[in-house]
Amino acid sequence: MTKVPEIFADMVFNDDVMRDKLPKDVYKSLHKTIEQGKELDVTVANIVANAMKDWAVEKGATHFTHWFQPMTGVTAEKHDSFITPTANGRIIMDFSADNLIKGEPDASSFPSGGLRATFEARGYTAWDPTSYAFIKDGSLCIPTVFCSYSGEALDKKTPLLRSMEAINKQALRVLKLFGNTDVKHVYTTVGPEQEYFLIDKKLYEKRKDLMYCGRTLFGAKPPKGQELEDHYFGAIKPRIAAYMKDLDEQLWKLGILAKTKHNEVAPAQHELAPIFSTTNTATDHNQLTMEMMQKVAAKHGMVCLLHEKPFAGINGSGKHNNWSISTDTGTNLLEPGTSPYDNAQFLLFLCAVIKAVDEYQDLLRITVATPGNDHRLGANEAPPAIVSIFLGDELTNILNSIAEGIAYTNDRKTMMEIGIHVLPHFPKDTTDRNRTSPFAFTGNKFEFRMLGSSQSIADPNITLNTIVAEELAQFADILEKADDFKNALASLIKTTINNHKRIIFNGDGYSDEWRKEAEKRGLLNLKTTVDAMPYFIKEKNIRLFTKHKIFTETEIRSRYEISLENYSKVINIEALTMLDMAKKEILPAVGNYTGKIAKGIIAKTSISQDICVEMEKSTLIKISSLCDNMYKITGKLDKALIEAKDISDALDCAKYYKDTVIPLMQELRCVSDRLETNVACDIWPIPTYGDLLFKI
Numbered sequence: 132m133t134k135v136p137e138i139f140a141d142m143v144f145n146d147d148v149m150r151d152k153l154p155k156d157v158y159k160s161l162h163k164t165i166e167q168g169k170e171l172d173v174t175v176a177n178i179v180a181n182a183m184k185d186w187a188v189e190k191g192a193t194h195f196t197h198w199f200q201p202m203t204g205v206t207a208e209k210h211d212s213f214i215t216p217t218a219n220g221r222i223i224m225d226f227s228a229d230n231l232i233k234g235e236p237d238a239s240s241f242p243s244g245g246l247r248a249t250f251e252a253r254g255y256t257a258w259d260p261t262s263y264a265f266i267k268d269g270s271l272c273i274p275t276v277f278c279s280y281s282g283e284a285l286d287k288k289t290p291l292l293r294s295m296e297a298i299n300k301q302a303l304r305v306l307k308l309f310g311n312t313d314v315k316h317v318y319t320t321v322g323p324e325q326e327y328f329l330i331d332k333k334l335y336e337k338r339k340d341l342m343y344c345g346r347t348l349f350g351a352k353p354p355k356g357q358e359l360e361d362h363y364f365g366a367i368k369p370r371i372a373a374y375m376k377d378l379d380e381q382l383w384k385l386g387i388l389a390k391t392k393h394n395e396v397a398p399a400q401h402e403l404a405p406i407f408s409t410t411n412t413a414t415d416h417n418q419l420t421m422e423m424m425q426k427v428a429a430k431h432g433m434v435c436l437l438h439e440k441p442f443a444g445i446n447g448s449g450k451h452n453n454w455s456i457s458t459d460t461g462t463n464l465l466e467p468g469t470s471p472y473d474n475a476q477f478l479l480f481l482c483a484v485i486k487a488v489d490e491y492q493d494l495l496r497i498t499v500a501t502p503g504n505d506h507r508l509g510a511n512e513a514p515p516a517i518v519s520i521f522l523g524d525e526l527t528n529i530l531n532s533i534a535e536g537i538a539y540t541n542d543r544k545t546m547m548e549i550g551i552h553v554l555p556h557f558p559k560d561t562t563d564r565n566r567t568s569p570f571a572f573t574g575n576k577f578e579f580r581m582l583g584s585s586q587s588i589a590d591p592n593i594t595l596n597t598i599v600a601e602e603l604a605q606f607a608d609i610l611e612k613a614d615d616f617k618n619a620l621a622s623l624i625k626t627t628i629n630n631h632k633r634i635i636f637n638g639d640g641y642s643d644e645w646r647k648e649a650e651k652r653g654l655l656n657l658k659t660t661v662d663a664m665p666y667f668i669k670e671k672n673i674r675l676f677t678k679h680k681i682f683t684e685t686e687i688r689s690r691y692e693i694s695l696e697n698y699s700k701v702i703n704i705e706a707l708t709m710l711d712m713a714k715k716e717i718l719p720a721v722g723n724y725t726g727k728i729a730k731g732i733i734a735k736t737s738i739s740q741d742i743c744v745e746m747e748k749s750t751l752i753k754i755s756s757l758c759d760n761m762y763k764i765t766g767k768l769d770k771a772l773i774e775a776k777d778i779s780d781a782l783d784c785a786k787y788y789k790d791t792v793i794p795l796m797q798e799l800r801c802v803s804d805r806l807e808t809n810v811a812c813d814i815w816p817i818p819t820y821g822d823l824l825f826k827i
């Protein structure tokens with residue numbers, strides 16, 4: 132039996148280890164750096180580096196790596212061993228402050244969206260002491276940021292840290308107005324719930340689409356899908372249970388608070404949720420979790436699919452980003468308070484979120500815009516592409532009564548007055564019922580549900596932190612100048628609700644009526660990545676990000692290019708994979724089959740013209756015509772991909788893939804799936820949906 136407390140964070144150079152391994156003054160000075168972002172002096176860094184190395188070597192590590200999060204959305208590492216030759220031809224294990232603090236990976240191997248052309252190709256990684264170092268596969272991993280030499284961010288962590296600083300700064304201004312001067316630091320917290328599929332490795336390896344694209348590009352519906360809804364609360368199969376146990380242990384060793392695990396709605400689909408932590412730790416941990424999910428699956432003869440839509444017609448996978456704001460004194464600022472004054476503060480923070488989500492719907496939509504997630508958003512299983520907020524009836528009634536200045540008629544029949552009345556408590560079960568909302572208040576936090584399962588949570592949180600920081604800044608600007616704080620506050624809350632209540636929607640987000648209603652309210656409905664991305668470079672958004680020093684305009688434009696280029700590349704790979712499978716696997720297999728049927732007809736009728744071959748003949752006609760059709764579509768798709776090469780503008784190119792290539796891919800799939808249902812199962816060259824989903 133593993134003892135969880137003993138293995139927990141065993142592989143992490145965390146605060147306990149630091150306290151244990153570092154001289155007192157060094158520990159204190161490092162702590163100052165971590166807490167206040169103070170610069171670390173070199174002698175201190177040398178001692179820290181040495182202690183880190185000794186600790187890592189003791190745990191069997193031989194290498195170290197700067198661990199960073201480039202714009203690919205996955206993590207990157209470049210390993211160096213600790214060994215350093217000595218004069219007498221031997222080696223010592225060495226690791227200096229230099230190694231700890233700075234690294235120089237070749238920036239040209241990572242997407243930079245044009246930054247490479249404008250700036251130097253070299254990039255550097257710099258230690259982020261706010262995130263603990265850890266050991267993974269025999270390497271000491273040092274979490275770092277990744278920048279170009281001229282200081283432009285080339286990663287997702289730099290803007291995330293900047294956004295945390297922005298919201299800290301603005302929230303402190305607001306808290307000060309409420310007299311909360313003991314608070315020194317405000318940070319956001321995140322608990323990301325992660326969905327995934329597990330399938331058998333042997334079957335996976337027989338499907339090029341899964342291997343190259345992470346999702347199936349062909350596949351007829353099996354007779355049984357998820358309609359009986361027997362998977363969610365079904366017992367976890369022994370093989371899956373063994374996987375989950377192993378995964379938990381690996382995650383715990385890395386200090387990741389893996390907490391809940393269960394089956395999901397679709398067959399072979401599961402979920403893992405951690406206990407929440409500060410946003411930058413949660414982001415690191417979610418990246419590590421996704422990596423471990425895949426590694427541990429391989430050990431168990433399985434493959435973990437993190438793609439948003441591995442199977443058509445079956446629920447896709449998402450990620451729920453539970454987000455809140457906390458103080459270093461332990462207050463959750465999105466928790467309704469127990470006194471009228473606390474409540475006024477809660478309402479103001481709530482208003483900041485409401486206004487932020489309304490004014491920056493486009494940006495939130497963009498943070499979850501990927502070709503994979505395009506399959507989910509708006510489908511009947513995931514939140515719609517329209518951004519709205521669910522608050523629950525009770526809280527909505529309270530806000531309405533404040534806005535209209537009328538009695539709040541629930542059971543209490545009181546007129547809500549800011550700073551005078553205590554809000555009722557909102558238990559989770561009254562606020563969490565709506566699963567169709569993209570952005571739901573769940574009692575003391577918001578749950579942003581539009582994220583795709585494979586994406587880094589950095590982008591959504593960079594944006595969330597920044598847009599809320601902006602609204603808090605505007606509120607602070609007004610309130611700091613006010614002569615009568617209470618009156619100014621009341622009118623600010625009232626105006627904000629009135630101006631932004633269109634974003635609040637408590638009904639069924641999947642319904643058609645909502646789509647119409649949202650349009651009437653003037654809310655955006657950006658259906659695909661290609662529709663959403665142009666909003667990223669709108670002037671108001673550039674103004675927002677540059678004002679809070681999250682991105683420079685150049686950084687924004689480079690990220691815009693990268694996102695669109697990535698879109699086109701992904702679709703191109705998918706289309707090529709389809710062509711490959713169609714031409715080399717499906718059509719030849721079905722061709723053989725029709726040949727066999729034809730021979731059978733000749734053989735039978737040569738014995739006697741009286742033998743009935745109606746079944747063979749009509750099957751042959753049907754399959755041959757489908758094959759013919761499939762062959763023609765491959766020709767069209769081939770041609771379309773060649774034409775795509777001539778489009779140089781990133782947006783035009785992505786549009787072309789969306790409007791021309793994707794429809795052809797759909798056509799190709801449609802014929803192939805019809806073929807699949809009309810031929811003998813032993814001739815179908817790739818594992819079917821039934822095999823993939825139920826043979827695990």
Ligand code: ADP
Nearest residue numbers: 320321322323404405406407453454455463576
């Ligand atoms: P459940 O969904 O299991 O009923 P919760 O709503 O408490 O339970 O948790 C869902 C997710 O939200 C978990 O990952 C949890 O850690 C996270 N969470 C809870 N409180 C916060 C918070 N203040 N900030 C961020 N995430 C939170």
Ligand code: MG
Nearest residue numbers: 324451578580
């Ligand atoms: Mg959830």
